[in-house]
Amino acid sequence: MSSYKLSLRYAKSLLDLAIEKNILAAVYKDVKLIDETIQSNIDLKIMLKSPVIPNDKKLNVMSLIFKEQIDVITWMYIQLVIKKNREAYLVDFGQCFEDLYNKMNHISKVKITTAQQLSDSVQKEIINNVPTKDKLEIENVIDQDIIGGFKLHFGDNLYDASIHKKLKDLKAQFLDESYVDKV
16 A cells, blocks of 8 residues: 555544544644654654654654644544554655645645736635635745746646746647748
């Protein structure tokens, strides 16, 4: 079974437990904190995936970092995952939990890549034109390489209206010489 699928199973079980205990908001906040910390710290990520480091040391490190900052249920869950030798799955766990949480709450993510920061009015215009009934979370990524225009990622769709893509397509047409009449 793939790492993502196992992480998804663990995320689903914590989500169900959080719903049952009526502490979903707190657990979601905890999982975001844990995921951001793991993703931003390569040493922590390597430690969690390492089969050489004993579980008690991994548990001590995680305790020092998180125990005082997260809910008791979340901490007990992290302990269980480490004691069952599944700590490597904590690397993908946060993203899986967030995906499940967003699906349950009808939240869709939209990623817009532009050459400069979008204004609030442009973001509102995009929200009004994306075909969904879900609540939208917009992430604006700045990439000077696209020159102008934008790239819009929504679900499994990518709409690329960047100047960079248009120039690349134009170059391909010139190299193809499809504009020249063939006699």
